[in-house]
Amino acid sequence: MIAALAELFASLPGPRLRDTCPDAHLGSSPRRARTLRLYLMKASRYADDGRLMQFRWGVIPGNTLSVMSGLARAWSASRPQIDLQLVVWDELVDAVLDAPTITSIVAAAAADGVDLLIGLVGVQTGEYPRARDLALQFRRHGVAVAMGGFHVSSDPATRTFLQSAGITWVSGEAEDTFAPLLDDFLARRMQTSYAPTGGIRSKTGLGTIQVPSVATAPLPAIELRYLRRFFNRRFATIDTSRGCPFVCSFCAVKNVMGRSVRARDPQRVVEWVRHACDEHGIHTLLVVDDDLYRSPTWEAVLTGVAALRRSGRSISLFLQADVEAADGHDQAQRFVEKAAAAGCYQVFMGFESLEPANLIALRKHQNRTVEDRRGLSDLERAADDLRRRYRRVVSRWHAAGVGVHCGYMLGLPGDRVGCGSRAARELADLGVDIVSFFAATPLPGTEDHQSALADGSLVTNDWNFFDTTHFVRRHAVLSRSELEHEYRAAYRTFYSARRIAWSATTLHRVAGLSWSSRAGMLAQQLYYGYASRRGWHPMLGGIGRRPSSERRRAIDDEQARAIYLADCGSSPATREPTAGIVSIASTSSAHAQAKLSPMRS
Numbered sequence: 001m002i003a004a005l006a007e008l009f010a011s012l013p014g015p016r017l018r019d020t021c022p023d024a025h026l027g028s029s030p031r032r033a034r035t036l037r038l039y040l041m042k043a044s045r046y047a048d049d050g051r052l053m054q055f056r057w058g059v060i061p062g063n064t065l066s067v068m069s070g071l072a073r074a075w076s077a078s079r080p081q082i083d084l085q086l087v088v089w090d091e092l093v094d095a096v097l098d099a100p101t102i103t104s105i106v107a108a109a110a111a112d113g114v115d116l117l118i119g120l121v122g123v124q125t126g127e128y129p130r131a132r133d134l135a136l137q138f139r140r141h142g143v144a145v146a147m148g149g150f151h152v153s154s155d156p157a158t159r160t161f162l163q164s165a166g167i168t169w170v171s172g173e174a175e176d177t178f179a180p181l182l183d184d185f186l187a188r189r190m191q192t193s194y195a196p197t198g199g200i201r202s203k204t205g206l207g208t209i210q211v212p213s214v215a216t217a218p219l220p221a222i223e224l225r226y227l228r229r230f231f232n233r234r235f236a237t238i239d240t241s242r243g244c245p246f247v248c249s250f251c252a253v254k255n256v257m258g259r260s261v262r263a264r265d266p267q268r269v270v271e272w273v274r275h276a277c278d279e280h281g282i283h284t285l286l287v288v289d290d291d292l293y294r295s296p297t298w299e300a301v302l303t304g305v306a307a308l309r310r311s312g313r314s315i316s317l318f319l320q321a322d323v324e325a326a327d328g329h330d331q332a333q334r335f336v337e338k339a340a341a342a343g344c345y346q347v348f349m350g351f352e353s354l355e356p357a358n359l360i361a362l363r364k365h366q367n368r369t370v371e372d373r374r375g376l377s378d379l380e381r382a383a384d385d386l387r388r389r390y391r392r393v394v395s396r397w398h399a400a401g402v403g404v405h406c407g408y409m410l411g412l413p414g415d416r417v418g419c420g421s422r423a424a425r426e427l428a429d430l431g432v433d434i435v436s437f438f439a440a441t442p443l444p445g446t447e448d449h450q451s452a453l454a455d456g457s458l459v460t461n462d463w464n465f466f467d468t469t470h471f472v473r474r475h476a477v478l479s480r481s482e483l484e485h486e487y488r489a490a491y492r493t494f495y496s497a498r499r500i501a502w503s504a505t506t507l508h509r510v511a512g513l514s515w516s517s518r519a520g521m522l523a524q525q526l527y528y529g530y531a532s533r534r535g536w537h538p539m540l541g542g543i544g545r546r547p548s549s550e551r552r553r554a555i556d557d558e559q560a561r562a563i564y565l566a567d568c569g570s571s572p573a574t575r576e577p578t579a580g581i582v583s584i585a586s587t588s589s590a591h592a593q594a595k596l597s598p599m600r601s
C-alpha cells in the first residue's frame, strides 16, 4: 500500500518549470575576444537492467556541480576578454546525453564558432562507466574532455586509460587546478593531467597528498535552473570544510581530501548563506562537510547562521557529524546546542555497525566506547556499551530537537544470517529516525580495496557495481544472495508499512523533536519507503524514475574504447559481465530531439 501511495505521490504534477532557457545564453558574443562554452556534466549510472538511471525529480543536488560552477564563474570574472557560456547538466535529473544530443552539442559549438570544453565532474566509482562512455563519445568528435572526481583520483588504472584515450584527468580538489586548466585549454596547451601542487601536505590513510587551502576559495554557485530539478527546489548544498581526521578503512574521503581538515572563511560562508536565503529563496541547506564537528570553524559558522535565523530568516540545516559530537565533553554539548540554534533539523552519523568487531575491522574506532578501545571490555560487554552509547547520542540530538539519520553497512565480516532485519529493529529501538543502509564496498583507493585485492575476494571488476548497493566482495560466511536478502530485509523492516503509518499518523511524534524536524523525518520516511521498494538507493536516486532509451553497451574500458572511439556503430556489447551481476542488453540509441541545454522536453 505504501508503495502504491508513493507512486501516486510521485505521479502528481511536478514543479512547474517557468524558465525553459539553458543556464547561459548560447551564442557568440561580439564584444569579447573569445567565447568558451563550458559544459559541467555529472554522469548518471547504469541500472541493473542496463538502462540509464533518470528521475523526474532529484532529492539531493550535487555539490560538486555547484562548486565547479563557482570556480568557473570566478575564473571568468578575472578574464574580461573571455565570454564564458556555462551549462550545468546533471544526467540523473536532466535530459539524457544520448548520441544525437552529443552530436548537436558539438555541431552547435562549431556553428557558433566557440571553444567547447566538456568537464565530467565529481565522478564517483559507480558512475565511472557512464562518465567514460560519455567522454569517449565527445572525444570521437574531437572535443576536449576533462574528467575528475573520487574515482579518477583513486584509481591509477583509470587514469592511465583516460590518458590513452586523450581525456584529461584531474585528481583531487580542483581549487588550484581548474583555472590553469581553463587557461591552458584556451591557449591550446591543455595537459593530459592536473593534480594539486600548492596548498599543504596532508596525511591520508596510506601516505601523504597535496591538498589546496580553501579558506578564500570561490564559494559554490547557486544554479537556480538546476535546483528546480529537485523535489525541494529551495534546497541547496555547501561545503564549509574539507578532509576528515579519521582512518575508516572503507572510506576514500581521507585518501582524496586528506586528514587535515581545512575550512572556508566562516564569515564568507555565513554571508553566502544569507545571500542564498535572501536572493534565491533557499531555506534548507545540506552542509556536505564529512564531519562538521571536526571543522576548525564549526562554531563561527553555526553562530553566524543562528544569528541569521534570529534576524527572521527561515533556514534549516542538514549536517554530518561523528558520534563523539554528541557524546563527549563540553565542546560536544556546545556543538549540539549551536547546531540546533542554527536550525539543524537532521544530523547524519555513520554508525556503520552495532557490532564492535565490525567497527574494529572498519577502523571506525571513534564509534567505540573508551573502555572498548582500551581493551577493558569483552565482546559482549563492548556490544552492550556500544548500544548504550548510540542510544545516548540519539537522545541528546533528540533533546535538542534534531532528528537522527544514521548510515549502516551490511556485508561486514561479523555479519551473519538475519543481520539486516535485526539491525533495523535495533536501530528503531535506539530511536534512530532514518537509516541509510549500504552494502560494504571496497572502493578504489581505500584500505579495504587493497585488502580485497590481496585476498582475492573481489567478485567483479565492473565499476558500475561499486555503488554501495551491490555486494562486490565475497563474504566469508554469507552468499551473495543471502547478503542481498539481508540488505532488502533491512530496508523492509525499518521502513515497514506499520512504521511509516505510525510516522504519518503521529507526524513523527518523537519527544523533543522540533516541528521542522518532525516534518522532515516524516517526508524522509515516506521517500525512503518508496525508493527502497522501487529498488534504488534513496540517496542515489530520486522520485519518479523516467524510462530511458539509453542503455549500457560496454563493460570495461577497452570494450568502451572499441565501441565509442574506434567504431561508433550500434554493435552491442557481447561479453558477459565478469561477475554476472547484470546482463547488458543491446540497443541503438533512440533519436532524441537535438538539444543544447539540459532541459528535458
Ligand code: SF4
Binding pocket: 244, 245, 246, 247, 248, 251, 252, 253, 254, 290, 291, 322, 350
Ligand atoms: S567514513 Fe566518515 S569519519 Fe570515517 S574517514 Fe570517512 S569521512 Fe571520516
